[in-house]
Amino acid sequence: MTTEFNCxxxxxxxxxxxxxxxTCGAPPLQDDDKRGKLEEVRSHDLEPYxxxxxxxxxxxxxxxxVAILLIAELILGFSEEETSIAxxxxxxxxxxxxxxxxxxxxxxxxxxxxxxxDLRVARILLGRIxxxxxxxxxEPTDSRRSTDSTSPAVP
Numbered sequence: 001m002t003t004e005f006n007c008x009x010x011x012x013x014x015x016x017x018x019x020x021x022x023t024c025g026a027p028p029l030q031d032d033d034k035r036g037k038l039e040e041v042r043s044h045d046l047e048p049y050x051x052x053x054x055x056x057x058x059x060x061x062x063x064x065x066v067a068i069l070l071i072a073e074l075i076l077g078f079s080e081e082e083t084s085i086a087x088x089x090x091x092x093x094x095x096x097x098x099x100x101x102x103x104x105x106x107x108x109x110x111x112x113x114x115x116x117x118d119l120r121v122a123r124i125l126l127g128r129i130x131x132x133x134x135x136x137x138x139e140p141t142d143s144r145r146s147t148d149s150t151s152p153a154v155p
Contacts (some may be wrong), residue, residue, distance in 0.1 A: 059106035066099040
């Protein structure tokens, strides 16, 4: 019975793990190869940033409220007989700019959440790489030491 899985390099379907991927040429998978078998970063490893998400939603809701107030001000301004178009236009522009800044503040807050997740993922993966190197016992070799057994011993 053959099971189909995705290639860890190009994500195309593969049926034989002992063969080279026909799409991207990735090498065959070994028995101890963890690529494609485990998620790189588990979803519970990421911090939720609940407060920042609420702040982002608050900024966006306030931007929508300011836009509704802008529409209401325009309707009231045009319905009055003694309305200066220049004053109405200036106030409408101010409200529109303020709503845009609030919306941008919400987007920047969401961007901060994504940046925090990216930083957390990088730290987790770097820690896993470090642990794997220590597990394998890879230490830098010292080029000053001589392993030649024919050299005479120095007193």
